[in-house]
Amino acid sequence: MIKFSEYFSCWVHEEYYAKGVKIGREGDFYTSVSVGYLFGAALANYFIRLISKSHLETDCAVVEIGANDGAMMADFIQGVYTLAPELLKSVRFIIVEPHEKLISMQKQTFSERFGEEVFVEWVRDLDELRLDEAFVISNELFDSFACELINGDEMAFFDENRGIIWDKALPKISTAASSAGVLKGEFSPIYREFARKLSRAVDSGRFISFDYGEWAHRGDFSLRIYKNHDVFNFFEVENLDEFFGTCDITYDVCFSYLAQCFASEGWRMSSYKTQASALLGECAVTELVEIIQKRGGENAAKNALKQLKYLTMPSFLGERFKFIEFVTGVESC
Numbered sequence: 357m358i359k360f361s362e363y364f365s366c367w368v369h370e371e372y373y374a375k376g377v378k379i380g381r382e383g384d385f386y387t388s389v390s391v392g393y394l395f396g397a398a399l400a401n402y403f404i405r406l407i408s409k410s411h412l413e414t415d416c417a418v419v420e421i422g423a424n425d426g427a428m429m430a431d432f433i434q435g436v437y438t439l440a441p442e443l444l445k446s447v448r449f450i451i452v453e454p455h456e457k458l459i460s461m462q463k464q465t466f467s468e469r470f471g472e473e474v475f476v477e478w479v480r481d482l483d484e485l486r487l488d489e490a491f492v493i494s495n496e497l498f499d500s501f502a503c504e505l506i507n508g509d510e511m512a513f514f515d516e517n518r519g520i521i522w523d524k525a526l527p528k529i530s531t532a533a534s535s536a537g538v539l540k541g542e543f544s545p546i547y548r549e550f551a552r553k554l555s556r557a558v559d560s561g562r563f564i565s566f567d568y569g570e571w572a573h574r575g576d577f578s579l580r581i582y583k584n585h586d587v588f589n590f591f592e593v594e595n596l597d598e599f600f601g602t603c604d605i606t607y608d609v610c611f612s613y614l615a616q617c618f619a620s621e622g623w624r625m626s627s628y629k630t631q632a633s634a635l636l637g638e639c640a641v642t643e644l645v646e647i648i649q650k651r652g653g654e655n656a657a658k659n660a661l662k663q664l665k666y667l668t669m670p671s672f673l674g675e676r677f678k679f680i681e682f683v684t685g686v687e688s689c
């Protein structure tokens with residue numbers, strides 16, 4: 357019998373993502389990255405705005421965690437190239453990627469998009485990084501972190517023959533879940549360890565993330581499976597073996613717990629809002645669309661506006677997805 361988090365980790369990390377899956381129309385689900393180039397370009401616009409206001413230095417490293425095929429980093433680099441090309445001489449681009457298959461996919465994306473013109477670095481784990489200053493970016497990272505399932509004083513285990521089994525929660529997990537305010541639902545013990553690693557890797561800078569979820573824990577389960585754009589309630593699936601490792605399993609992120617974990621490692625939360633509000637605010641995406649219109653013409657602007665609509669639509673990605681930002685080092689004081 358193994359803890360549910362081990363089962364989840366095997367499903368998602370050792371099987372599903374390790375294979376190099378497609379995200380978007382041909383995959384199991386959409387993300388903001390799969391909508392088009394605008395999302396990554398908008399993050400680049402935010403980065404450039406931060407530099408112009410002296411919140412970041414021009415030799416800051418841009419680090420992506422959870423890059424999948426590298427499309428968001430490629431859109432980000434393209435954005436920097438278009439909006440502030442002089443920065444390409446000083447900024448380092450780094451991807452944290454444990455899977456060989458994904459590193460190959462990412463290398464292919466960069467070579468198709470930029471040939472030999474852009475230099476990107478890879479590390480397998482945050483432990484390999486020691487940076488004076490970084491702008492760390494991620495999209496839908498935390499909803500793939502292994503979680504436990506908690507129900508009162510019980511937690512879920514997985515048995516090969518019997519499937520999901522509920523039994524008395526291990527004391528360490530029970531204590532950590534109740535201090536996070538989770539009495540029923542998913543609880544990820546990994547956030548804290550992740551924040552600790554990030555603190556060791558980065559002396560000063562910002563971490564931004566977009567993900568599906570709410571500030572407070574919803575007090576219930578949200579665990580679900582996405583297969584070919586159909587959604588299944590995890591607890592209603594009869595034969596889990598049919599789904600295991602071949603499609604996505606995910607759950608809502610509890611942002612208050614994430615903020616608690618980052619705060620305990622010295623990261624101050626500087627913003628928490630809907631995706632729509634961050635794109636229109638921090639990322640100044642309408643300004644970006646105007647630049648696209650000036651340089652690319654009406655069709656380019658129409659295409660960008662179509663992407664913006666999907667990214668900000670309340671019922672699609674705009675409100676159910678949240679933006680969270682943490683600051684550490686000089687600026688956090």
Ligand SMILES: C[S@@+](CC[C@H](N)C(=O)[O-])C[C@H]1O[C@@H](n2cnc3c(N)ncnc32)[C@H](O)[C@@H]1O
Pocket residue numbers: 373374379387388389390421422423424428452453454494495496497500501
């Ligand atoms: C839901 S996918 C999102 C992919 C992409 N960011 C997007 O928005 O289309 C989650 C990604 O995070 C990666 N991931 C999860 N934990 C990670 C970690 N600790 N370090 C690096 N990548 C991680 C997974 O392998 C997967 O590629």
